Amino acid sequence: MSNSATPVLEARNITKLFPGVVANEDIHLTLQKGEILALLGENGAGKSTLMHIIFGLYRPTRGEIWVNGAPVVMKNPRTALQLGIGMVHQHFQLVPVMSVTDNVMLGDERVKGGFLDRDAVAARIRELSQKYGLEVDPDALIEDLPLGVRQRVEILKALYRNAQILILDEPTAVLTPQEAEGLFAVMETLRRQGESIIFITHKLKEVLRIADRIMVLRGGRVVGHADPQTTTQQQLAAMMVGREVLLTVDKGPADPGEPVLELDGLRVASDLGTPALRGVSLQVRAGEILGVAGVQGNGQTELVEAITGLRRVEGGRVVMNGTDMTNASPRRITHEGRSSHVPEDRHAYGMVDVYSIADNLVLNQYYRAPFASGITIQTEPIAEHARALVDTFDVRTPDIAMHAGGLSGGNQQKMVVAREFSRPIRLLIAAQPTRGIDVGSIEFIHQQIVAKRDEGVAVLLVSAELDEIMALSDRIAVIYKGEIIGIVNRADATREGLGLLMAGVRPGSHE
Ligand SMILES: Nc1ncnc2c1ncn2[C@@H]1O[C@H](COP(=O)(O)OP(=O)(O)O)[C@@H](O)[C@H]1O
Ligand SMILES: [Mg+2]
Incomplete structure (x- = not known):
């Protein structure tokens, strides 16, 4: 790729002030045709703000957006779409009870006015799906599709509107490792076909896997550029955090003792009254870390709430140190159960x-x-x-x-x-203990969790980050649709094997 080619997209001197916060400060970004640019940065670094400005959702305080060599005024997302910019948000914007075709047609100006040629749209979806290797069936109902496919429907929606620039904001956060690989394959096809992509993540491995170029944000500013061919995860982490960081957890083998937490056929309902846990049984022993892995939304939140007394148990038992604690108050669980809870939502409970x-x-x-x-x-x-x-x-x-x-x-x-x-505790329940915090603090909290284990505390770790589960756990339980679908020793666990369990594929099944 020649540096002299006109960029398809340029952000020049972008500054965005929110009350009390400089979210973006004098940011320059260029994107070439057929390029995957990774935007790397910790939570709060300013990545989404910059993308919202490019997609016309926010107006910059200062600075300009250029598309194909000309300055543009990005009034709203419609302007962005007209200029060939599409964005896949972290939370999908699809209607579950409608088909893929209906979702693609939804909000498209060209089908306004009552005349909807569904067949033509479906045919175009098939054609795009083929061209970009998306494997999406236009007639499928969204609610029947796994998250990875729903994400491809979002990409398809953008391509259907002739997007040449795709913004993917933390697209792998909701995916299993296999689904993430599938997404990378799609991104590679898109690149081959001349699409340009801005890929946002805070995961170091991913940027090295897929990006042509890496730009790192910290505190709203560009702190560096990197070439994935010649950069290490250590260097990227140091750029993100601003100092050297240990990326691996130093820990010896576990020396587990007697069971401290025992769950027996636990059943609880979700906020909507539907079953959230369908008979969960497991044990956490003194001196071991049991990690619960799973794609977000498979009952992890309800599991932790049931154990800590924040959600009613409808069936089954919670036993701590041999004492039945089912439906005990949070205060009793804390003191008599000698337990601690690092909650997923620290503002609500922590x-x-x-x-x-x-x-x-x-x-x-x-x-x-x-x-x-x-x-x-x-x-x-x-x-x-x-x-x-x-x-x-x-x-x-x-x-x-x-x-x-x-x-x-x-x-x-x-x-x-x-x-x-x-x-002084015997049981630690840590839910997403490092979500949204910088790599340096992650390192520290991981060391503290291992130190607790080594003091003989039983640790239940619930995390949506598979790397965190792999780094800390002595045994790993995978939760899927409210059930423990498998438990493996860390030594026998692979990312691939866990990924299959996270997708609901039971060991020995031939699906
Ligand atoms: N609409 C908003 N109003 C006020 N502050 C915001 C708004 N959006 C983002 N911020 C702040 O701007 C900073 C950058 O946020 P964001 O762009 O979401 O970061 P990232 O996507 O890298 O996690 C944060 O400090 C955040 O709290
Ligand atoms: Mg963001």
Whole structure:
């Protein structure tokens, strides 16, 4: 590819200010025809903001967008589509009860006015599906399709509108490893056919696998460019975080003892009243990490809520240290069950934004000695406790009296981890413990989880990140549609094998 070719897309000096936040600062981006540009950056780095500006969803505070060598005014997504830019969002925008064809036609101006030639649209979908290797059946109902195929329907929608530039915002977040490979194959075909792609991710392996060029954002600024041929994951991580990072977890073999948590035929309902867990049985022993792997939305959230007393158990039993804790209160599960919970949604369950850091650090024990004496809260022991934890867990804050909501996401998570890890416990339930935090904090939290295991704590780790499950677990349970579809020892686990289980393919089945 020659550097002198006119880029299909250019962002020049893009700055975007939100109240109190510089989301993008003087960003330059160029995209050539037939190129896959990876945009890499931690949560909050400004990736989506930049894409929303390119797709006409936000107006930049300063800067210009150029398409095929000319400046354009991106009024709204319709302008972007007319200019050949399509975007696949992280949350799909498809109507489940409608067919692929109906979804593709939906919102297309050319089919407005009552005259809809469905057959012609279906034929065009077949043609595009063939050309780009998408394998999408125009007559299929969306609700019958796996997530990986729904994503290809979104890509098809963009191609149907003649997109030559595709923006894929964290497309692999919802996919199994096999589905991700399928997506990469599609991206390679699209590139061969001359499409240009901006691929957003925070996963280092993926950018090295698929990108022609890598651009790294940190704190709203471009901090570097990299060539995937000559760059390592270590170098990319350092660019993303701004310092050297350990990417592997240092841990010895587990020495498991007696069962601490036992689940027996657990059944719970989802918020909608449908079955979310359909008879889950498993054991977590002292001194081992049991990882629960699965594509998001297969009952993981409900599983953790049922164990921690946040969701009603409709059938089966939860036993902790030999005592039945089914439907016990969260407070009883914490104290009598000697358990800790790092919640998936830290804002709903893990912290109170308007409380100080010091108060957040005693959230589930402020009513006990030494933090309270009778009904009197003891401020000095609380402050002492906070200073020690902030120091040990490296919570970056100028002041323990500051309100916790003012901390960055990674530091909020470290605060929650500090509180939950600092009590004498026998059971740790960690749900998505590193979601949305930077690689440096991930490293730290992983080390702390392993340290707990080595102290003899039973750890239940629930994570949507297969790499995290593989790095930490001693045994791995895969959850699929509310059932444990398989449990394997870490030593016997492969990404491929786990990926098949995550897609619902049972061992020995011939589907
Ligand atoms: N609509 C918005 N209003 C206010 N702040 C926003 C908005 N969208 C994003 N931000 C802020 O801008 C920064 C960059 O966010 P974003 O572009 O979503 O990052 P990324 O996609 O890299 O995770 C974050 O600090 C985020 O909180
Ligand atoms: Mg984003």
